[in-house]
Every structure is written in C-alpha cells, then in structure tokens.
Amino acid sequence: MKSSKTIKIVMEMITYISLVLYMFDVVLLGTGELTKSFGIQSRMIFFGISVLAAVVLILLDLKKYLNNKYLISVLVFMVVIFIAAIRGFVGKQNTTILLSDFKGFLNFLIVFPMMAVMYKKNRVISFLKMLCLSLGVVSVLGIILAFYLQMPLEIRHWAYDFFDGYNICMITELTGRVTRIFFNSGSRLFFAGFALSIVFSLIENKRKIIWIFIASLDIFGVFISYTRSGYLAFAIGIFAFVVLILLFYRDFFKPLAIRACFVAGIVVVLIGTVSVAEKANLVDVAINRCLFAGAEIEDNDTNVDKPSDNKNDKNNKNDKLTNEKAEIQNLAIREQRKTLAIENIKKHPFLGGGLGVSNDINDGFIEYFYLDILSKIGFIGFIIFIIPFLFSAFDTIILRDVFCKEQRLLALAAQLGCLFVFVISYFNPCLNSSVGLFMYSLALVLAMPWENKKPKTAYFISSTNHYNVRTGKFVNDYIKKGYDVIYVTSDFDHMTKKRYCFNEYKNSKQLHVISYKKNLSISRILSHLMFSYKTFYMLLACKPELVYVEVPNNSLVKSSAKYKKINNAEIIVDIFDMWPESMPVKTKNMIVNRGFNIWRNFRNKNLKFADQIWIECDYYRELLSAQKINLPMETKYLTLENAETSIETKVSEDEIDLCYLGSINNIIDISLIEKIVSELAKNKRTRIHIIGDGERKDEFLEILKQNSIEIIDHGKVYEIDKLQEIFNQCWFGVNVLREGLAIGITMKSISYFRGGLPIINTVQGDTSRFVEECNIGINVDRHDVKSCVSRILNITKDDLACMKNNTRNLFEQKFAE
Numbered sequence: 082m083k084s085s086k087t088i089k090i091v092m093e094m095i096t097y098i099s100l101v102l103y104m105f106d107v108v109l110l111g112t113g114e115l116t117k118s119f120g121i122q123s124r125m126i127f128f129g130i131s132v133l134a135a136v137v138l139i140l141l142d143l144k145k146y147l148n149n150k151y152l153i154s155v156l157v158f159m160v161v162i163f164i165a166a167i168r169g170f171v172g173k174q175n176t177t178i179l180l181s182d183f184k185g186f187l188n189f190l191i192v193f194p195m196m197a198v199m200y201k202k203n204r205v206i207s208f209l210k211m212l213c214l215s216l217g218v219v220s221v222l223g224i225i226l227a228f229y230l231q232m233p234l235e236i237r238h239w240a241y242d243f244f245d246g247y248n249i250c251m252i253t254e255l256t257g258r259v260t261r262i263f264f265n266s267g268s269r270l271f272f273a274g275f276a277l278s279i280v281f282s283l284i285e286n287k288r289k290i291i292w293i294f295i296a297s298l299d300i301f302g303v304f305i306s307y308t309r310s311g312y313l314a315f316a317i318g319i320f321a322f323v324v325l326i327l328l329f330y331r332d333f334f335k336p337l338a339i340r341a342c343f344v345a346g347i348v349v350v351l352i353g354t355v356s357v358a359e360k361a362n363l364v365d366v367a368i369n370r371c372l373f374a375g376a377e378i379e380d381n382d383t384n385v386d387k388p389s390d391n392k393n394d395k396n397n398k399n400d401k402l403t404n405e406k407a408e409i410q411n412l413a414i415r416e417q418r419k420t421l422a423i424e425n426i427k428k429h430p431f432l433g434g435g436l437g438v439s440n441d442i443n444d445g446f447i448e449y450f451y452l453d454i455l456s457k458i459g460f461i462g463f464i465i466f467i468i469p470f471l472f473s474a475f476d477t478i479i480l481r482d483v484f485c486k487e488q489r490l491l492a493l494a495a496q497l498g499c500l501f502v503f504v505i506s507y508f509n510p511c512l513n514s515s516v517g518l519f520m521y522s523l524a525l526v527l528a529m530p531w532e533n534k535k536p537k538t539a540y541f542i543s544s545t546n547h548y549n550v551r552t553g554k555f556v557n558d559y560i561k562k563g564y565d566v567i568y569v570t571s572d573f574d575h576m577t578k579k580r581y582c583f584n585e586y587k588n589s590k591q592l593h594v595i596s597y598k599k600n601l602s603i604s605r606i607l608s609h610l611m612f613s614y615k616t617f618y619m620l621l622a623c624k625p626e627l628v629y630v631e632v633p634n635n636s637l638v639k640s641s642a643k644y645k646k647i648n649n650a651e652i653i654v655d656i657f658d659m660w661p662e663s664m665p666v667k668t669k670n671m672i673v674n675r676g677f678n679i680w681r682n683f684r685n686k687n688l689k690f691a692d693q694i695w696i697e698c699d700y701y702r703e704l705l706s707a708q709k710i711n712l713p714m715e716t717k718y719l720t721l722e723n724a725e726t727s728i729e730t731k732v733s734e735d736e737i738d739l740c741y742l743g744s745i746n747n748i749i750d751i752s753l754i755e756k757i758v759s760e761l762a763k764n765k766r767t768r769i770h771i772i773g774d775g776e777r778k779d780e781f782l783e784i785l786k787q788n789s790i791e792i793i794d795h796g797k798v799y800e801i802d803k804l805q806e807i808f809n810q811c812w813f814g815v816n817v818l819r820e821g822l823a824i825g826i827t828m829k830s831i832s833y834f835r836g837g838l839p840i841i842n843t844v845q846g847d848t849s850r851f852v853e854e855c856n857i858g859i860n861v862d863r864h865d866v867k868s869c870v871s872r873i874l875n876i877t878k879d880d881l882a883c884m885k886n887n888t889r890n891l892f893e894q895k896f897a898e
Contacts, residue, residue, distance in 0.1 A: 273498020
C-alpha cells in the first residue's frame with residue numbers, strides 16, 4: 082500500500098513536469114521542426130513520457146477511470162482511428178497521408194496525462210497560468226515580427242529563415258508596409274489565452290492589470306494573423322461568451338464587462354501604435370483581407386520564397402494584398418479539393434474510406450478538416466469524435482454550481498478556446514494536430530470537478546428539503562460524532578414549487594435543478610436525474626468518507642453506489658418513501674409501467690452496495706422482501722420534538738369534531754372521507770378542522786360544504802401549542818389515504834400521536850398495527866364504511882380519553898426525540 086502510494090507520487094510528478102514541457106513546446110515551437118533537426122522532436126519525448134507515466138497512474142486507480150466518461154469516449158474514438166488505419170492500409174490508401182492522419186490523431190492520448198494529474202486546484206491553476214504567460218510571450222514576439230518590413234534586410238532574412246523555416250510562424254508580406262504573422266500554434270490558442278487571462282483577472286484581483294494586459298496581447302495576436310477564419314471564430318467566441326455569461330454566469334457579467342472594455346481599449350492603442358509605426362491603416366488591411374473573395378493564405382504558394390527588399394515590390398504603389406493571382410488560383414484548388422472530398426463522403430457516408438483517403442490535387446491532402454474526417458471515418462466516427470466535447474460543454478454548464486468559483490470560469494474559458502479551434506478548423510485544419518487536440522483535451526479535463534478532499538467528511542444528500550424534519554436529526558447526530566457534515570439539497574422547494582434559499586446548517590449547499598409544476602411530470606423526473614448527476618460529480622471531487630442519501634430520489638441510490646465503487650466510502654440509504662409504489666397512479670399502459678420499473682430499479686438494483694439501509698417503517702421491509710430484496714434493514718421512525726403538551730378532552734358527545742392536518746393532495750382519498758363525514762353528519766352535528774394547504778384544498782372544502790359539514794379552516798399552523806389547542810377540541814385525526822399506496826406511516830399521523838389525537842385510519846402496515854394493538858383509533862374497512870361510523874358514534878367521552886392517553890404513550894415510546 083505504501084509502495085503504491087510512493088509510486089503514485091513519483092509518477093504524478095513525472096507526468097506533470099513532462100506535460101508542462103509538452104505544453105511549452107507546443108505553444109512556443111509551432112510544429113516542432115526546430116528540435117526535429119536534432120533527430121527527434123522534443124515534444125514527442127515529453128508526450129511519450131507523460132502518456133506512459135499516466136498509464137501507470139490509471140492502472141493504479143483503475144476503478145476511478147473506468148467510470149470516467151471522457152476517458153472511455155476518447156478510448157472509443159482511438160479504437161475507431163485504429164480500425165480506420167487498418168481499413169486505409171488494406172484499401173491501399175496514400176501511405177504518407179495515412180501515417181500523417183494516424184500520428185495526428187494519436188495526439189489525443191495527451192488527455193490521459195491531463196486527467197491523471199490535473200485534478201487538484203493548485204496544479205491546474207499553475208498549469209493554466211504557465212499556458213497564458215507562454216501565449217503572452219508569443220504575442221509579444223508577434224508584435225516584434227509585425228515590424229518585419231521595417232527591419233534591416235539581414236535581420237529579415239534571419240527572421241524568415243528561423244521562424245518560417247522551422248514552422249514556428251508564417252511571415253507573409255501583405256503590402257509594402259504590413260506583415261501578416263501567423264503562429265502555427267499560438268494563433269490557434271490566442272483566444273483560449275484571452276479567455277483564461279480575463280478569468281484570472283477576476284480570480285486574482287491584485288494582479289488584474291497584468292492579466293488584462295496579457296489578454297489584450299492575445300487579441301492583438303489574433304488581429305495580426307489577418308485570417309478570415311480567425312476573425313470569424315473570434316466573433317463567434319465573443320458572442321458565445323456573452324450569451325453564456327448572461328444565461329448562466331450573470332453574477333460575473335459586470336466585472337467581466339468592465340475588464341473587456343479595458344482589453345478593447347488596450348487593443349485599440351496597440352493597433353493604433355503599430356499603424357502609426359508602419360505608416361499603414363491596419364484596420365483597412367484587416368477589412369480587405371476579410372472582404373477579398375480568395376482563399377486563406379496558409380500555404381507555400383502565397384508566402385514569398387524569400388524576403389523582398391521592398392525596392393521593386395509591385396504592391397507598394399496601390400498598397401493591395403500581394404499576389405492576388407496566386408490567391409485566386411489557391412481558391413480554385415481548394416474548391417477542387419472540396420468537390421473530391423464530398424464525392425469520397427458520398428461513397429462511404431457512415432464509416433468513411435479509412436485513413437489515408439486523398440485526392441489527386443497537389444499533395445493529396447483534403448485540407449478542409451470536417452470534410453477530411455468525414456471522408457476517412459464517416460459520420461459515425463465524426464459523432465464519436467465530438468461526443469467528448471458535447472459532454473464537456475454540458476458539464477461546464479450543468480455542473481457549474483458543483484464547481485468552485487475558479488473552476489466555474491476557467492472551465493467556461495477552456496470550452497470557448499476549444500470552440501475557437503473547432504471553428505477555424507473548417508478552413509485551417511488543426512484539430513488532428515498537437516495544438517488542436519491539446520486544446521480539446523484541456524477543455525475535457527477542466528469540465529471535470531477538481532478534488533477537494535477533507536478528513537472525516539459526511540455528505541447528507543436530499544433532493545428536496547421537504548423531508549428535512551427527518552434528515553436534520555441524522556445530520557445533528559453525525560455532527561456530534563465528530564464528522565464535518567455537509568448537507569446538500571436542491572434550490573427548488575417541492576411544496577411551494579418555487580426557488581428558495583436554504584441556510585439552516587453551517588455547511589449546506591444547494592444545487593440548481595429544473596423546476597416543475599406537477600408532482601407527476603417528466604420535468605420532476607428530469608429534475609431528480611439532474612440532481613443525482615450533479616451530486617455524483619460533487620462526491621468525486623470531495624471524496625467524503627460517508628454518504629447519506631434520502632430516498633426518494635431513487636437515482637441517488639444509483640449515483641451513490643457508483644461513487645462507492647470508485648472510492649469505497651460508507652453509504653447509508655434512507656428509504657423515507659417508496660416510488661413509484663406510493664404514487665397514486667395505477668395503469669396498464671406498458672410504456673408507463675416500463676418507465677416505473679426503470680425508476681424502481683434505480684433503487685432496488687443498487688441497494689446491495691449500501692452499508693446501511695434505513696427504512697421509515699417496518700412495512701417497507703415487507704414490500705422490499707416481496708421484490709426479492711432481503712438485505713439487513715433498520716427501521717428508523719420519524720421522531721418529533723417531545724414537547725410538554727396538555728392533552729385534554731374538550732369535546733361534546735352531542736357533536737363530532739374531526740381534524741385534517743397536512744397537505745391536501747393527490748394521495749388522500751377525498752371520496753372516502755366524504756362518505757365517512759356524510760354518514761357521521763346524518764347522526765350528529767359534524768365539524769372538521771382543516772390545518773394545512775394543498776393543490777386539492779378548494780375541491781375538498783367544496784365537497785364538505787355540499788355535505789353540510791361545518792368547516793374551520795386554520796390555514797397553516799406550525800406552533801405546537803396552537804396545534805394542541807385544536808387537537809384537544811377533536812375526537813379524531815383523519816389519516817385516510819387512497820388505496821394501493823405503499824405507505825406504512827405518515828408524518829401527519831405522528832403529529833396526531835404527539836398531540837394525543839386518535840386517528841381514523843386507512844394506512845396499512847405499521848399504522849394499522851398500532852391502531853389495533855394500542856387502541857389509538859379506528860381502522861376503516863373501505864367496503865363497510867357504516868360499520869366504521871357506527872363504532873365512532875358509540876365511543877364515549879371516557880373511551881376517547883383512554884384512546885388519547887394510549888396515543889400519547891405510543892408517541893413517547895416510538896416517535897419522541
């Protein structure tokens with residue numbers, strides 16, 4: 082155990098250092114031709130070391146990674162690439178292009194070392210800072226090279242031979258005064274650098290000026306690349322940034338907007354300064370580049386072979402873009418490539434023709450990335466390729482309230498940087514290269530919650546605070562045991578159907594979920610699934626030693642079981658209600674019943690992973706046993722405060738006062754209550770006290786009025802003394818629910834018990850047994866209501882006093898705190 086821990090520490094250090102060196106190599110050295118001249122590219126060494134070390138780390142913690150959807154989806158894609166390579170080899174495709182394709186997509190394996198070490202906050206932030214600073218260095222170099230045409234000829238020759246010769250950047254003379262500087266890596270990552278730097282200006286307020294300046298340099302780096310695809314991607318990225326901030330991160334909008342204004346101001350100053358120095362309007366140059374009908378200048382045909390001396394430059398006179406004929410010719414070649422690529426796609430639309438598919442134009446490369454990948458691995462392979470990005474974009478938005486503040490914003494910035502790469506890849510293929518897949522992998526990793534483990538931590542999770550009267554007792558018990566307890570619930574109140582803020586405990590956290598209006602609805606199911614999804618990733622990040630989940634929500638049992646498989650924590654499942662068994666829905670519809678079975682199995686198939694199973698009543702043990710769940714279970718009845726109350730019998734034998742306490746909803750049997758009270762009213766004056774509210778309250782009151790039942794509506798009452806005062810005036814509490822519900826005891830009945838109020842009962846299991854064994858009320862026979870009414874009418878005042886005493890004794894024995 083100790084040796085494996087030592088191995089893990091060493092491997093993590095090796096992986097992280099080699100990953101940082103790989104990042105510097107990719108950002109600063111373009112395609113890496115500079116170090117290739119020494120025999121092998123340095124980035125391949127860093128890449129190989131980091132991947133091999135990461136494999137060791139993954140094997141040491143295999144259970145964790147087998148549940149990582151990003152890792153699995155990338156592995157599936159790499160299998161697709163291997164199959165496509167074999168198909169390309171068997172199909173005798175262009176060998177040079179096949180190897181180029183395979184080596185390009187192999188860069189996706191960099192996601193392994195990223196996942197293996199970038200799960201700690203300090204480590205991630207340090208890595209991203211180094212990325213931003215290195216891009217800042219590249220931006221400064223771009224500003225220097227922007228004065229390329231103003232440099233002495235000897236320096237121009239050296240700069241061209243070094244930077245362009247080693248594919249660090251492309252230097253293109255657009256006019257006699259203006260030079261286009263396109264870094265093979267930096268220009269594709271500048272937007273990510275801008276977004277990350279803006280975020281760091283928020284996170285590190287003391288250094289905000291530095292980060293704002295670096296963000297400005299990155300934007301200027303995009304500007305002097307003079308590429309239409311870059312400008313388009315920048316516009317889309319900014320638009321997406323604004324929309325996402327307004328929709329999901331509105332609390333950061335104002336400070337981000339202020340910083341963006343500063344960035345814009347600095348960029349304008351930089352453009353103006355360089356324009357004056359070069360004696361050219363750079364904005365006009367950029368506009369001309371965007372409006373010109375030709376293709377992107379990316380290739381060897383449009384770069385001058387050697388730096389001109391500017392003495393006989395044909396462009397000096399009219400200050401136009403250089404070599405329009407070459408650009409138009411390049412456009413024609415691209416259109417031919419596009420046409421041939423589309424024809425290849427039509428031949429093999431689903432699986433593609435395999436790696437190495439080429440055309441007969443020039444070097445055979447298709448150049449348009451999306452047409453290229455579709456022609457080689459088809460639509461199925463392409464979908465598998467983008468699935469990890471869709472996962473990461475989804476998690477960045479959905480899990481934002483699980484993330485800490487830093488990760489919320491950094492994950493968003495990485496997604497936008499990845500989006501930028503996706504957009505420019507249409508014209509400027511880079512998604513199957515080291516730089517494109519580096520950015521893609523970074524976006525995936527930042528969408529995964531960072532580890533934030535604390536010793537002896539317990540997470541108590543309930544999808545609705547409606548049951549806090551029960552869960553709160555257990556929270557306090559575990560606080561007393563020395564646990565650092567975090568209570569997690571949603572931000573949607575099930576009872577009021579409104580958003581709310583919960584801060585009853587010192588450590589509590591609310592997760593944003595979908596709202597719903599109806600208790601039985603697709604929206605409610607989606608709300609529960611969303612809550613479970615978020616809690617799983619929160620648990621992965623925080624790694625608590627103990628996890629308590631309250632059921633319902635059934636999907637919490639599945640997410641906690643999944644967490645236990647990875648971290649072997651202690652899991653407590655508290656079954657406080659049984660869904661769908663207690664749902665007031667009985668149908669023969671196969672689709673609905675199939676859905677209910679899936680819902681039920683979220684609980685049943687994962688209970689075996691729980692260390693403790695708590696049940697609200699003994700009746701649930703019977704129900705679960707009937708479903709072949711025979712695991713050890715402990716009955717934990719809901720307990721209420723054992724307040725000192727004065728139980729009295731302030732009733733008249735000439736009239737009947739009943740009490741209904743609680744929500745008037747779909748699970749109460751209004752028609753049966755109507756039969757009971759209408760029969761009582763035929764013999765004695767009958768009055769009913771209503772304490773509570775609910776969606777069916779108006780309907781209930783109207784039915785009572787139609788039967789000449791006197792109604793006293795107390796509204797919502799929570800004070801124990803006021804409740805007791807009402808209970809003392811009543812003969813019985815109404816505990817009448819619909820038939821077929823899987824309910825053994827209700828909160829309302831326990832409240833009745835505390836007040837010493839006997840019950841008229843239809844609830845089976847524990848409650849029915851207590852009524853019979855302890856003489857605390859009357860169990861109703863649905864098929865013989867008159868017999869029940871007769872028993873009520875024959876009860877004397879002394880009998881009632883005895884029942885009240887029995888009821889209070891039962892409460893003190895079973896349900897008092």
